[in-house]
Amino acid sequence: MKKIVNSREFVLFLILVLVSGAISIKNPSFFSISTLFDIIRSSLVYCIMAFGVLMVLISGNVDISFVAIAAMTSYSTHMLLLKLGYTGDITLYFVIAIFIGLLAGLLMGFIITQFNLPIFYVSLGYMTLWYGFNLFFIGATMNFNMPKGMVGYYARFLVKVKDPVVGETGLHISVIYLLVITVFMWWMLKYTTFGRGLYAIGGNREVAIRTGYNVKRITYTMLALVGILAAIAGVTQSAYSRFFNPVLFIGKELNVIAAVIIGGASITGGRGTVLGSILGVILIQVLNRGLIFLGIPAEWQKLVVGLVLIIFISIPAIAEQRAKRSRYTAMLKEDRAD
């Protein structure tokens, strides 16, 4: 019980409840089932990408290229299928986009493991590269031509509710993907050699190598998964918004990384959980939404996210410094006792 209360997830959950409560008191229309569904719907794609970011952060790295991979996979898949005159539903989109995402991830894995390069530097180049690729080689304009089978996809709801303000809305069917992916990620991080290897590399790379973890293979798998998750998020988001955008998610990479860090992932300690990341994403969405409900201009969103992020990266760093200091003084005491 004490463990649960002290956990990052519980604290986040409390903050989430408090923030939502405060917003609801100020503006009661925030407290409605349609707002809840709306927040879930807009958090969904970010949650899927957040899992990719989570893996990279656990392994002690930062990747920002996933947004460009999401844009490239979804947009190029769409343009390809449009050329072929495809009229079916979204399944083929997922299959092709996931395949391209897998290839993009493997290519990045090749560059990083073969030449022993830091993931962040490569991902910075990789992001600009794929957005440029999309815009120059595939197309520079948003495409609104949806195949017949996908036209109604955005309104396929599991549960429908009638809301006095926004009309009919509901819980979108893609929540099922999120649940499946979440369970899969949780299982993988907890019970597979790959997942444990990620934590081991993040905790101490040298020790992980000496323990016998295959760091190269883990890096490949991780980046391939990042590519796949980005592809799923890209297609889902485009299907929601009913157009395909060559610069989908541009500038949103920082929000996702912020959410995962707020969710408790730490670049230095090999820490981070699936649940924490989801809560982090939802917290940022609630904050952004809440600002609007409170009548604060939308321009304040970035500033608030930045401030929250700085607080959340500072807390574990301070704690770690304290722990180090106390370890050091303990060592000194032992020395004196000798």
Place this chain on the structure above:
Amino acid sequence: MTKRSTFTENKRLHRLLSKFHIESRILLLLGAFIVITAFFSITEERFFTARSISSMAFQCPEIGIMALGMAITMIIGGINLSVNDTANLSALMAGLFLVKLVPPTATSDYMSLFIIGIAILIALVTGLLCGVLNGFLVGYIGVSPILATLSTLILFRGISVVVTGGKTLTGFPEQLSVIGHQTVVGIPISFIILVALGVLIYVILKYTTFGFKARMLGTNPTAAKFSGINSKSITMKIYILSGILGAIAGIIVMSRINSVAYEYGTRTYILLTLLISVLGGISPGFGNVIGILLATFILQVMSTGFHMLLLGVRGSSFFKDFSWGTLLIVFLIIDYFLHHRGRTE
């Protein structure tokens, strides 16, 4: 005793190698610069003209100064991803002062020079404060530099959006454009500022104890700590310097394009500063300002050259993004081979 002598020998060897490596890097860059310039001069007749050379000299200072700000943090083993947003925020603060607080009646030359002086001071102080925040997070709290500066990037951009409401500021006094548009004996003032700052940083890094300590901190933070170097204050000073360099770049941008916006350069400038630093041979503890300047010129020549070659091709600016991204990865790979060879020899 024998152990010690092999250690010093190794160190001397290593120093010789690393020195050779840096020298070879400068030669390599110089060679690349000449080859690329020659290539564009032959393929494009408009390239090697006084007009295009002067336009290149006007364009490169802002990115060069930002790259200096990036490079000095990389020398101590950090990174400053917020350098572009520091530049924008500083310029916005100065711009707000000029647009909102200065009455348009103040038209006399003397008066407006004074006001511009204050505006520049405001920009520099803003840059300094941005640097203090970065230095505090990285040096004193111990957040990893990538995360710390990524967070401050979001914060600075957020502040920039809030203070301007997301709008672009224009309509500054005419005298401000002197920095970005005038020349002294044919050389643009902004270019002179870039070279002067380069010399200043070169001297600081090479000939002062502060520079020596900073480089030591970069090569081995633990060793630096145990030799009594105050890594916190060094980190703080380096990030402050980086913030001020960002502010200077911001002033030059503001003066050159006569407007400031929170999103100026946010798409590629961080990538370019990193590209220049990697190309210029900066790695923790090592690196040379000459390399940074040469890398800046190379990128400027390539940018202008490709722009001329691709003129008329639809979406050529997107192609530029594509090639910058590819170039960064290619340079990282080349760098890997250079280092790798240096180590095995």
